[in-house]
Every structure is written in structure tokens, then in C-alpha cells.
Amino acid sequence: MNIRDLSVKEYGEGLRAKKFSAEEGMHEFLSVIKKEDKKIHAFLSVFEDEALTQARAVDGKIAREEMLHPLAGVPIAVKDNILIHGAKTTAASRILENYASAYDATVIQKLRDSDVVFLGKTNMDEFAMGASTENSAFGATKNPYDISRVPGGSSGGSAASVAAKFAPMALGSDTGGSVRQPAAFCGVVGFKPSYGAVSRFGLIAMTSSIDQIGPIARSAEDVSFLFDAIEGKDRFDTTSVGVPSGEYSEEAVKKIRIGIPKEYFLPAQAGGEGVDAPVKAEVMKSIEAFRKNGFAVKEVSLPLTKYAISVYYIIVPAEVSANLARFDGIRYPKELKKGFEKSFSDLLEKYKKARGYGFGDEAKRRILLGTFVLSAGYYDAYYKKAEKVRELITREFESVWDDVDVLLAPTTPTRAFKFGEKTDDPLQMYACDMLTAPANLAGLPALSVPVKKYEIGGKELPVGLQIIGRQFHDREVLALGRFYEKYLRV
């Protein structure tokens, strides 16, 4: 038995059956990270001592035969925009390079209460802005399937760490696809819960009206376990409401009506956006598997899909320009480059120099764009217009739920691309979110599962199948994902 191959469920069971100790498991992961993460760069920090201490405490509880949570002792990798008390949290930005969190995020508190062991913090695009991790101030993460390619983003480090078996599970955050897209590129499962399902308290805010924390693991079953552990209403996040509990039996799953939104399959036009033929072909095969197994499958139309990127890239920068105002050089960062303190004469200059130095190109671009679309004379034409189209996109989703229960589509228009391929053109990078951002704008739950079983070292780059559901029908989406991987996936 190789500990690294175990699923989240098997890992927890193995610990409780005393097949191996939490400490042994932790040594295994720590040593492989030390050896192999130089190549992948999934982690920004690894909590060697704290993880071993936490693991030993779990071993103590097992020895005393205490009641344990199913996730007790299971290691987790955490995206570096989620606060863990006392640990460095950088959001992959120079402006937070030496920042240590003053408290635990609610999701971390919940996992701590479940005796989950925190392995380390993972790399990401700065402040979760990007689709490749190339915007990290500390260097990009590489895709374990092909190190000349991006792992996706912004939760690229989390997805890569799970794909490379540096951790059995991870947390990411998804604002426009930042959990699902890297999960698709790295051949793992990623879930974006409904807006309101999971507390964002302690998540460094990027776009407060959209951001959600989501689980990543190697199966939909494992993702479901982690989701159960983190969801729920939290008094520290008034937008959190949790989701209804309850199981979906296999009989109930077979009754789920599937919709195929034709706009999610349009081919790439010359110079335009669209879905690559091989991605479409793989996803069509998955859909065929559902159909052959007696699922009701129906084509539906969501014509406003094509406007999601414009809406998203107006609303997101608008909120970014406000949310990132707190990084002012006064409270953060703890320290900037040497000699910096002497280079300004007044407060205003300090703000400008600290932010000029501390933010990377994409953060700056979004702050400027957001400031522009919110400014007098442009507010109605851009921001308000975008909010209205967002409302129409939400209504359009609602209109299809009479006929179908979920939507199946590709997660991404392409497979993992090469480093540098899209960095020169922000519009090309933004187009990576074209199939994921609509669910975010409407607050819907959406899952990405690999269309088939992939092996690192195999010839194929992974493709993700996306399952989008009604708001707060998170468990329905997850149940269908589990059914797919158990019975239908080749």
C-alpha cells in the first residue's frame, strides 16, 4: 500500500484501523514534497513541524479510541489566500510577502475541529486573478501532466498538489473558474459551491459578490466529504446560508434530467473564442454515456452565455478596486524592499510607492479598470449595464430549470496550454473563463470531473466535464458526479 495513492476516505479509514499512523503518513507527504515539489512548485510554504505535531495529536486520539471525524488526520493543502492563524498568507503577492494571519478562516476552524492536518499553503495567481498561476509573484506552478504547461488557475497550486499526490485533498477559491479550471487541467475533481454555501470569513476578498471557497480532490466522492466538512452558515459571513442536507440515492440520481447548453459547445472561430474540437469530442462521449444509461438528455439554449466574460470582467475589477484598497502600505505589508521607507516624503507618496511596488501587472490592470468602470460618467455604461446583464444571465439559467435539473458542458474551452501562450494578451487569458464564469455570476454550484481516468506520464492531457446545478442543489451536483465516476467513466 502506498499512502500517497489513498483516497481521502481510505486514508481516514486506514488511520482508524491503525494500518499506519498519522505521523507516518505526514512524513511520507513531507518527504515527497521536499523531493519533488522543486519541479512542480505547488507549495509556497510547508508546515513541517506544525503538521507533525497535529498528526501526533491525532495519533494520540486514535490510541485513546476517541470519537473521530472521518477526515481526522487527513492532510490538506490550502490555497494561500485562506487564513491560517500564525501562518504566512501571501495571496502570492509581494504586498503580503511576510504577512502572518491573525486568525483562522472559518473553513480552517471547521477543519481544525475535525482534526484535519494542514500540510502547507499553495501557489496561485496573485489575489486569485488569473487562469494559469503565471501571475504569482513567486513563480508559476507547473502542470504535473506536462511541466511545459500551466496547471490552470488561480488555484493552480492546490490542483497540482492533488494531481501530483503531494496531498489527498486541497482547498481553493473559485470566482470565475479558479477551482474548476485548474482541476480540469490537472485531471482532478474541483467543486465551486453555490454562492452562500461556504463561509468566506478569512478568505482574502477579491470579488465579494462572487467568491466561493471550494474543495479539490482526486474523486467526486472525496470532494463531497470535504464539502460536507466546510459548508454551512457562519455568523462571521452574513452571505453564508449553507445548503440543505440529505442524500441522493442512486435511484434518485438516475432521475436527474440533463440539459446540454448548446452555447457551451460552439467551436472556436478564427481569432475568436470557442471550444477546441478534442475537448468537445471527449465531453460528448461522457454525455453519450449518460444517455446510454437511461438518463433523460435534452438540448437547451442559453444565448447570453457569450456575454459572461464581459460582465465578469467589469464586475470583478470594480470589486477588486475596492477590496484591494486595504493594501495601503500602512497596515500591510509588514516590510517592503530594503531602503523603501526612506524613499517617500508623505503619506500619499507612501501609498503610491507601496502599491506600485507591491502589486503585479494583472492586479494593477484590474484596479485601474475597476476604478474606470466605477468612475463618474462611466458607471452606468459599464458597471450598471454589467449588473443588469448579470441579472439576465441569472434569469436565463432559471428559465431552463423547468425542463432540466443540471447542465453538462466542458469545464474549459481548451486543455492545459503552454507557459507564455496567453500572458501577452489579457483578453485571451480572460476567455479561459468563458464556460465557468456564468455559474459564478448566477451563484450556481458547479463541479468539474475528469472525463476519464488519466495517468501522469500517459500521453493525454486531461479534459474536464462540468456539471452545473440549481442554486443550493450542491448535493445533487455532487451525487451526479459520484455516479459518473463510479458507473459511467471509462
Place this chain on the structure above:
Amino acid sequence: MPEKITKETLEHLLSLSRIELTEEEKKNKEPKLLNDLQRILEHFEELNEVNTDGVDVIEGGKAGVNEYRKDEEKSDFRKEDATEQFPETHGGYLKVPAILEHKKKSTNN
């Protein structure tokens, strides 16, 4: 819809955003930044194709139910955990550069 973002508009946005570019960045990055912003704004014009007459929205989020709670302290938050992260502190408080200047007696006016 959009009027071109000029270099002057960009300077103004940088100033509003409290971001200063270095001389090197101004030379090497500003032209591309200007061009990128222009292209992105042009892309947004496609939204004019969507009829939004009569659409009412709550800007900045979703309609929800107001949450009430008792006004009582429950946090186990340690103040020092936050203040220790500040670049400069004085007596446990955040220290900021002076905003008002002392006039020195030796000045001529």
C-alpha cells in the same frame, strides 16, 4: 460608448488608485497597459447588444435577509496578532507617517 482612454486618463486612474509606476515601468509597460485597457473596454461594448430595458438590479450583490445579532463581544481574537503584523507600531497601536506638519519657529513666514 467608450471614449478612448488617453494617457492623461490613465495617469488620473493611477493617481486615484494610489499606484505609482517607476520610470522604467512608465517606459516599458505603460504603452501596453494603455493598449490592453483600450482593447478590454472595446470588448465590453458587446454588452450594448443586450436589451436591458426595465431590468432592476441590486448593485453589488444579491438580495438577502438582514442578519441581526446581539451586540456582544465573542471573538477570541488577540489584538497583538494583528498589530504585530503592522510595519510600524507605537505602544501597541498602528503608527502612520505624520499628516500635519509642525511649523518650525525658524521659518521665515
